[in-house]
Amino acid sequence: MTAMFGRLGWAVADTWTITRRDLTHWVNQPAQIVIGLLFPVMIVLMFGYLFGGAVALPGGGDYREFLMPGMFAMTMLFGIETTFAAVAGDAAKGVTDRFRSMPMSGSAVVAGRSVADLLNSVLGLAVMVICGLAVGWRFHEGAGRALAAFGLLLLLRLAMLWVGIWLGLVVGRPEMLTAMQILVWPLAFVSNTFVPPETMPAWLAAVAEWNPLSATVAAVRDLFGNPGPAAASFAAEHAIALALAWPLVLIAVFAPLATRRYRDLNR
Known part of the structure; x- marks a missing residue:
């Protein structure tokens, strides 16, 4: 038992060392962080103000309140890059x-990367929330449901970062990265992020509704109480369950x- 706790403590300490290394790397290169934070803000301004007036929500409501939850989730998805x-x-x-x-835990490097990236994603989500509040987005269902929504967003990011770690190790x-973007962007756009699925052709709407991002x-x-399409399919009716299950x-x-x-690298 003592040996098991000793190994666990060793793994936690190594994980924190790698986390601090990755965070220090970002602090020393702030331009990379700033660009990563400003890009989704630019997307919000472009879709919210340039294209939003052309989008009529089937159930009515403000388009920017419809858009912002999608942008929160898309920011979590794009963190995979x-x-x-x-x-x-x-x-x-x-x-x-x-x-x-080095004599360190075999899981510490990937776990440390996941912790560092998740902390970075919290910062990115906070910037997006500030941006949303500035353009008129609000949550209407109370702080408890809002916290649950933010928890689902970070759970999606946690899932995406493990996919990113695996792909990064496999490709090396x-x-x-361009090939990664070619895969990620269709996942973002063939979803309910920018428009309701019912405005799409039937086959594409089915794909969009079962997209993990859409869930x-x-x-x-x-959870935020923002406008959205009426629940007319199994995926839409069980969105919260699927938002937990997919990640x-x-x-x-x-x-x-x-x-x-x-x-197994280099074996």
């Missing part, structure tokens, strides 16, 4: 190999894959 670039960059520079040569080449967006709209499934699959991939 940051995770992928950082992990692949460390692998390409040999940093990952140096970590593996930061120049493949989180629909769930947080409901948990992704974590259950990709967290072990990422840890195993790290341990």
Whole structure:
């Protein structure tokens, strides 16, 4: 028992060391953080003010209140690119190999990256909330339901970062980020983020409704009390359950894959 707690304490200490290393890297390169925070703000301004007037919500309501929950979730999704670039960059520079040569817990590197990226995502979400409040977004269902919505958003980010860690370790080449973006952007746009699925062709609407991103967006709209499409399908009616299930499934699959991939590098 003592040995088990000793190994656990060792793993936690190593994880925190890697977390601090990753956070220090961001502090030393603030421009990267600022650009990452400003990009979703630009998307909000573009869609909220340039295109929003052309979008009529089937049930009525303010488009920017409809948009902001989608933008919160999309920001969590796009964090996968940051995770992928950082992990692949460390692998390409040999940093990952140096970590593996040290007497440290085998899961600490990937766990430390996940903690650091999740903390960064909290900052990104806070910036988006401030942006939303500035453009007129509000939550209407009380602080408890709002906190539950933010919890679902961070759960989605946790799932996406494990996918990003695994892909970064598998690919190991930061120049493949463009290919990652080609995969991520359709996931963001074929969803209920910007328009209700019922405005799409039937086959595309079905794809959009079962998109994991759509589940989180629909769930947080409901929890915030923001306007959204009427629940006319199983996915829409059970959005909160799916917003929990999709990320948990992704974590259950990709967290072990990422840890195993790290341990098996160069074998």
